[in-house]
Structures are given as C-alpha cells and as structure tokens.
Amino acid sequence: MIRILLAEDMHMIRAALTALLRLEPDLEVTAEVTRGDEIVPTALRILPDVAVVDIDLPVLDGITAAAELRERLPSCRILILTALGRPGQMRRALAAGIEAFLVKDAPAERLADAVRRTAAGLRVLDAELVSAAMEYGESPLTPREATVLREAARGASAEDIAARLHLSSGTVRNYLTAAITKTGARNKIDAIRVAEDAGWL
Structure with a gap:
C-alpha cells in the first residue's frame, strides 16, 4: 500500500483528488493538509511514501515546502500538481530535487500512475511542460529584477518597492526597464504577463 500525504488548499479539488486516489486498491490517502507550512510537520508524523503537493499553497508555496520536505524526510517522494503549467516552475521543482510534476487537468488514471511511478523512484514529467521549458529556457532576469517585477505584479508602486x-x-x-527589455515586453504589465507565463516569477 502506497501511503499518500495530500496538500491542496481548495476543498472541492482536495476532496475530488482524495476520492480518485482512494478508488485505487494500492493507494491510501493517510493525511490531508491545506497550507504549505503544514506539510513537513505532518509528513514527519505520518511518514508517507508520496506527498502530492499543489504548487500554489497559502503561507508557504508548494515548491518551497517540498524542497524542505525533501531535506527533512528523503524517503518521501514528491509529486507536484499545478493548475498552471508554467515551465519555470517545473525547472524550479527539478532544481529542488523533486521527482514528479503533473498538471491538474491530466486524466485521472495518469494521476494514479504518476503516484505509483513517483513511489517507485521514477521521474514523472508532463511532456508538454518539458517542451515548453525547453522553449522558454532559463529566466533572463537577475534575482533583483525578478523581485522588483514580482512586487510590481502585486500592485506596488516604484516608490513602495x-x-x-x-x-x-x-x-x-x-x-x-531592464525586466521589460529582457522579456521583450511592451511595458511593465506585459513584462509581468510574459514572466508569469514562463514561470520566472
């Protein structure tokens, strides 16, 4: 039996994922959490085989929480789920040593198969995201440019930033200005859109 920790903040999606996984005779959802900062303490308590983690969690994002889990409990494999297939996020997850990355709109049977493959220590990557990641490449933004653009995306003025x-x-x-130039954007709003779509923020 593969023991699963499920981290998803949206109740309906979490309930649907749990129901789908519990249909499988060899999969068992042993704990559910709704925030990123709950992942590591819960995993250390229940010792799951696989953590299925939404990328957009409150308090602590899924990739940051998964990277901490990887360090604290290496025996637990991690499968990242995302609604938005941003190639930069996949690259960030891979850099953190995360084994699997799947978009939420994948067919139900792919999720169960991905959990099994992740538990077996295999790498599971969405083919379209891999292709997009190769197309977009690494972020052209420096860490400071990305931080400034991220703050602008939250609506902060230049003075506030x-x-x-x-x-x-x-x-x-x-x-x-450098971020606008490097992303090939027309203006700040367009630069934010390009950078978010690429997963650079």
Missing part, C-alpha cells in the same frame, strides 16, 4: 527593498525609486525604475 524602493522603500521595501531599501533602494532609490530611480534604481527600481531601472530594474523595471
């Missing part, structure tokens, strides 16, 4: 990051407003504008 400058105060938060202890920079001058002119420096923040320079970072935004």
